[in-house]
Amino acid sequence: MNVLKFGGTSVGSAQRIQEVAKLISDDQPKIVVLSAMSGTTNTLVDITNHLYRNDRQEALTTIQNLELDYLMTISDLYSTEEFKHRGQEFVQTIFTYLRSFINKDFYPLQEKAVVAQGEIISTTLMYYYLQEQGIPSTLLSALDFMRIDKDCEPDYFYIEQNLKRLLSNPATERIIITQGFICRNAYGEIDNLKRGGSDYSAALIGAALNVEEIQIWTDIDGVHNSDPRYVKNTKAIRSLSFDEAAELAYFGAKILHPSSIQPAKKANIPVRMKNTMNPSDEGTLITKESPIKDFKAVAAKDGITAIKVKSSNMLLAYGFVRKVFEIFESWKTPIDMIATSEVAISLTIDSTCHLEDIKKDLTKYGTIEVEESLSIICIVGDCSINNSGLAARALTALKDIPLHMISYGASEHSISLLVKQTDKQKALEALSERLLNQ
Ligand SMILES: Nc1ncnc2c1ncn2[C@@H]1O[C@H](COP(=O)(O)OP(=O)(O)O)[C@@H](O)[C@H]1O
Numbered sequence: 001m002n003v004l005k006f007g008g009t010s011v012g013s014a015q016r017i018q019e020v021a022k023l024i025s026d027d028q029p030k031i032v033v034l035s036a037m038s039g040t041t042n043t044l045v046d047i048t049n050h051l052y053r054n055d056r057q058e059a060l061t062t063i064q065n066l067e068l069d070y071l072m073t074i075s076d077l078y079s080t081e082e083f084k085h086r087g088q089e090f091v092q093t094i095f096t097y098l099r100s101f102i103n104k105d106f107y108p109l110q111e112k113a114v115v116a117q118g119e120i121i122s123t124t125l126m127y128y129y130l131q132e133q134g135i136p137s138t139l140l141s142a143l144d145f146m147r148i149d150k151d152c153e154p155d156y157f158y159i160e161q162n163l164k165r166l167l168s169n170p171a172t173e174r175i176i177i178t179q180g181f182i183c184r185n186a187y188g189e190i191d192n193l194k195r196g197g198s199d200y201s202a203a204l205i206g207a208a209l210n211v212e213e214i215q216i217w218t219d220i221d222g223v224h225n226s227d228p229r230y231v232k233n234t235k236a237i238r239s240l241s242f243d244e245a246a247e248l249a250y251f252g253a254k255i256l257h258p259s260s261i262q263p264a265k266k267a268n269i270p271v272r273m274k275n276t277m278n279p280s281d282e283g284t285l286i287t288k289e290s291p292i293k294d295f296k297a298v299a300a301k302d303g304i305t306a307i308k309v310k311s312s313n314m315l316l317a318y319g320f321v322r323k324v325f326e327i328f329e330s331w332k333t334p335i336d337m338i339a340t341s342e343v344a345i346s347l348t349i350d351s352t353c354h355l356e357d358i359k360k361d362l363t364k365y366g367t368i369e370v371e372e373s374l375s376i377i378c379i380v381g382d383c384s385i386n387n388s389g390l391a392a393r394a395l396t397a398l399k400d401i402p403l404h405m406i407s408y409g410a411s412e413h414s415i416s417l418l419v420k421q422t423d424k425q426k427a428l429e430a431l432s433e434r435l436l437n438q
């Protein structure tokens with residue numbers, strides 16, 4: 001069995017849904033994980049913002065416009081009156097539910113339920129379409145098996161037990177359709193795996209069922225050697241190791257959710273990235289081992305904040321770094337990059353929710369400097385100790401760009417550099433020209 005995940009663009013119109021249906025209609029048993037049609041989750045988030053602000057008219061107009069889009073999709077998607085009617089009835093139930101929140105107090109729990117509707121709609125429309133085409137399939141609700149625990153981490157045991165239980169139903173067809181992104185939390189409430197989380201859903205399902213392959217179908221021929229939204233002439237990489245792919249995903253390659261490689265790596269299941277618009281292209285295969293290359297790819301992560309703690313107490317002291325880290329731990333704020341000197345420690349975070357609290361706590365250890373709007377540039381390649389000269393080439397490529405921090409040596413697969421967000425594009429272009437396209 002394989003897991004095939006189709007992203008928002010892949011199911012972004014009636015025609016796209018029809019094309020995905022063709023791709024999944026062979027005889028192979030498979031679990032098909034769908035995202036919401038592109039744009040829907042953003043619009044649902046807008047609706048929740050209007051509801052929080054009690055902006056009745058804006059909420060109503062946004063809900064109505066989205067409903068109209070879906071009614072048009074339905075009229076293009078189905079050819080028979082019967083299925084047009086079923087689609088309309090289903091979509092109207094969802095939009096009546098959305099309208100029911102208007103004129104009431106709105107809570108975070110309801111926000112998660114509203115945002116979940118995109119995947120509920122896309123999977124149901126696909127399920128009906130397959131029925132109309134006479135292709136048997138089973139629609140499985142992710143809310144019946146996908147769960148996160150109190151720390152918002154996947155509940156692996158629950159997921160595996162419940163998926164296996166549901167699939168053991170003899171009425172289950174060879175094609176199983178389910179939602180990406182959505183789940184329940186430890187209290188049974190509707191929740192999600194964070195934006196872009198359908199990749200993560202697919203990987204969790206694949207690992208729970210120990211499938212042969214996890215396929216992520218998107219709108220580009222696999223993982224490219226740089227971000228095509230910022231750099232011209234990027235090229236698809238044919239092979240990546242789990243570790244290389246995880247670094248790229250974590251440091252900004254939007255094509256993959258940052259957590260999605262971990263379950264695949266743990267279960268040693270290959271991940272194949274494919275293009276829905278060009279299915280014959282081989283895409284990118286992510287496995288345990290991959291041929292080594294000096295420079296494979298570059299990714300960039302925006303919205304980074306650097307914090308520097310300067311203190312002469314650090315000189316020859318022990319326990320100082322631990323105390324600093326404990327503050328970040330107490331505020332549940334992950335640290336990405338670290339650099340130390342005799343009297344200072346610099347580190348970066350990407351969540352500023354508790355920045356003021358962290359700064360306040362850090363002042364007891366020294367003077368604090370904060371710099372915002374930075375980007376981490378992550379260069380993935382052969383950064384092993386024996387590959388001398390690699391860091392020098394990377395730094396030479398960036399000779400005209402001020403570097404705020406460098407992290408080298410911690411990973412055999414990557415070098416990370418901190419630049420101003422405004423220098424990101426220039427840095428990506430320079431690396432592409434001087435390292436990747438040589
Ligand atoms: N290194 C990269 N390789 C390929 N695509 C990338 C990379 N970095 C960013 N992207 C962007 O990611 C997009 C695919 O991700 P996403 O929009 O989330 O797809 P989906 O809708 O299938 O989930 C591509 O269209 C591309 O613009």
Ligand SMILES: N[C@@H](CC(=O)OP(=O)(O)O)C(=O)O
Pocket residue numbers: 006007008009035036038041042118180181194195196197198199
């Ligand atoms: N629909 C969700 C989940 C997701 O993974 O979407 P996509 O596969 O289109 O990135 C989101 O927009 O965040």
